[in-house]
Amino acid sequence: MATKIVKKGKGIKLQEVAANKLTKVKVGLGWEVRKGGQLDLDASVFMLGKDKKLPSDEYFVFYNNLQSPDGMVRHKGDNRTGDGIGDDEEILLNLPYISPMVHELRFVVSIYDAQARRHNFGNLEEAYIRMIDLETGGEILHYDLDAEFSDDTEVEFAKLVRDGDGWQFVPTELGTKIGLQGYVDRFIPEL
Template sequence: MAVINLQKGQKIDLTKGNPGLAKIMVGLGWDEVAKTKSGGFLGNLLGSKPAEIDCDASALLLDANDKLTSKDRLVYFGNLQSVDKSVKHSGDNLTGGGEGDDEQIHVDLSRVPGEVHKIVFVVNIYDCVRRRQDFGHIANAFIRVVNSSNEQELCRFNLTEDYSGKTSLIVAEVYRHSGEWKFAAIGEATRDASLSEIIRRYQ
């Protein structure tokens, strides 16, 4: 079965076309744009260069009103699993280096509580204001969904827009619809400077 490549705004069925699908891995990846030493001649002489860009992926478990009702339903590097253990984070990747997924979030759809209607996946740049970093410094960002039982990649969404000046991304969501689970490619960039600011959108 071929991987479905999505464009911004597109949606697909996850469980309807994959009977028995229960566990998925949501992989998020990005590359840092090639850095150059800064500061002109003196900067080059001293070897100064920008700080590494630390992107953080998180999952927000929302109710039917798109609200985050409990801090236990926020899964990120500081809280690696939801209280019901349906969503688990692989851990923080500080640089985005290497091939493939930089961070992974595992979802057991069969264990997601009935009152959770949507799981939103976001990425923000840690300490972006002090470090003067934005998504203009990031390239090749993507999100993909994999069937955990057989490691088959079900769909992929490559974020190809120019997100210069933006510091957070609402990447995609997995949500309930008519008794099934669907995936939606969002790709909405914001100027939220931290995960706390993103969360305020859902309170």
């Protein structure tokens, strides 16, 4: 099946873009830095309940918490340079077995220590997020983190929302300058 290039707007049911019943997927983040630069992008997943909040801190999967409590969302580790061919950071999802208390997965790409280092997405070339069907190895979705976010330090690029017995991919394209901690503060339940 051909890759679906994603643009902001209507969501896409994952079953409509996959050649088979989609279960295990990889979300890959890749980037190149403009000549002479160095920059560290980080992929994160916020696993949210019906209230759009984290059920607990452990449902925030990122470079310092590599696995969700149910083990169905797993970050493969931090790449600090973007060097090399292919995806620089990877998050693995086992969609049918994600805890039923999770109704939404929010994917955020942030620049490490962006404010102090004066980095933003304008320092990047060819930054992208893509989704791979691990059973077939085929790319099913591709999303470019383009120049639209050149002044931003984080981008919430998409969310996966439970849709019956499957998931719907919804591009959100929200650029911010609040830092990764700003997202944590947004999704932590109020006491």
